[in-house]
Amino acid sequence: MSITTKEIARICNVSRGTVDRALNGRSGINSETRKRVLEIVRKYNYQPHLIASTLSRGKSMSIGVVLFDLKNYYFAQLSNIISLSARNEGYFTYIAVTEKNMDAERHILSNLASRRVDGLILLPIIQGSEYVKYLKSLEIPLITVGNHLPGIPGISINDVKAAYDSTAYIAGAGYKRIVFICPPLRKKGAAGGRMNIKTQDLRSRGFIRYMKQHPDLRYDIFTRKDYTDSALDLVQHGNIKTAFLCSSDVYALELIKCFRLKGIHVPQDAGIMGFDNLDILTYINPHLTTVSTSLEIVGKESVNMLIRLMSGGSIPQNTYAPHSICSGETL
Amino acid sequence: MSITTKEIARICNVSRGTVDRALNGRSGINSETRKRVLEIVRKYNYQPHLIASTLSRGKSMSIGVVLFDLKNYYFAQLSNIISLSARNEGYFTYIAVTEKNMDAERHILSNLASRRVDGLILLPIIQGSEYVKYLKSLEIPLITVGNHLPGIPGISINDVKAAYDSTAYIAGAGYKRIVFICPPLRKKGAAGGRMNIKTQDLRSRGFIRYMKQHPDLRYDIFTRKDYTDSALDLVQHGNIKTAFLCSSDVYALELIKCFRLKGIHVPQDAGIMGFDNLDILTYINPHLTTVSTSLEIVGKESVNMLIRLMSGGSIPQNTYAPHSICSGETL
DNA sequence: CTGAAAGCGCTAACAC
């Protein structure tokens, strides 16, 4: 392929050690020699063989980002931010997608580990202690983003508080009945058991906490995948104006779409609030009220955390990024 | 990290050669020995060291996908499909994003090359013969998707024909004035010169071809980034009902949004047609008429092409994937 | 300051 240090050494009449010293800015080399070597390096367009270097140094200067879905804007944006931050720190980022397939998630993690990435950022879809054990067995610095895994450091917003705040916001808008929507994620593959729905859990906990504190309000939780039907039913036959707090913007969008088809007006006939503030929302009408999860901060901070971990530091189990409510026209 | 073949060999009282034969299903090994070795391999949870293997074999069993944007649904979907197809063929896929930054594009390509990916799928943002020369100098099998690069095999829809067909479709809907919208992509970084807007070019060529053949129709092309202003102006002050053919759905969405803000109704006051059939369209109201670019086919076929190339075969310069018009409510 | 040599872990060619 391209020229090697061995060749460079031969051409310059020096040893490979010296070439290495020149290339990697190491000390213990005459500046004349260095100049001469670097000239040849440039002349022959030498390209470092990162595979050989990785093998030899035991460091690949790369990290892996493993997501369960790229079609979700949120994750796409996140990986963009992560790649950039990592590049600034000298790390190359490999993005890999599991498609919510548990077998794929393990396969990809193993593969990345075998390719000796120096660290991993994982948006996990699997849960359970066996899985955590597996992750630890990879012996690679690893943090999670979003869904949390016990015993593994992670960053996310404070989902309980965010959901609590959102619920309060809805109540503040005068709704007397609020429904929380968190349908199951579609899972594929069997390895490792149940899906990780930590985020959903925490959000629903925050919702419930608020509602328990306000017994004058009525509430429900829709956890089935035919939530649009249930919601429709409620709006069409219920006698209290209802707001729907969705555990993700995507569900909110589905609801808006479904309501429109049935001639239900938002927010006149029902309120809707989402979660995540996907950037496609800018094109959606009516403009969705949602919770922004400060992607930028989560992305940058996740890289910082990982780097601290990779350089032997320790980091807290849970890091919270701020959230904020983006008011739209759907409440 | 994990156990090596050397260790396995020691434990089994065989040579590393034999361990390798067992692991890689090579011939020339007693089935008893193989069984024994594989047992130990499993027992100690041996994980192949893909970096070492790559160095030794000169093959990494991985491909790189280099995109200029992941936030665009189209590319996110595409990379999903590519990863999956590649995995089916035994290749691991690294996804990397350039953020429309030309410097980053080169940096990433070099990096991937240094990491010895076996092949590259590129959605290029750079153009020019110098760039093509650079790409060829990587000496890695490479194909483009979407934007084409002279001398490098690529796959895309037939953009000229697709635009021609779309224009015909709009004319068929009775519009007497049609505007083609293709604003400049925002570029970052300077390396390598001008942006690659081949796709835009071809689409605009198809548009013009149709319009030239139908001199009774009036046409314009908006190439500036303030296209929404121009469009607005035309709709508010023009006297012929106009349709806008956008070179990407994103521009169509911007237009819809802008029109809504100004109280212009689509399609009553103006028609809009997009390009790409992004899957977020399902949430957009009114439903956009657009051109579907058979992502599934493009994704799968790009992997097929690359694999053919990697195994020494040759492939045509241009491969066309079918396109079709998805009629919505915006014309 | 520079060179020589060993080694990262796996693979492949060649002996036995």
Place this chain on the structure above:
DNA sequence: GTGTTAGCGCTTTCAG
């Protein structure tokens, strides 16, 4: 069938 050996290209240690 199995073992031995010599790399892949870069890094690092230890002499000199």
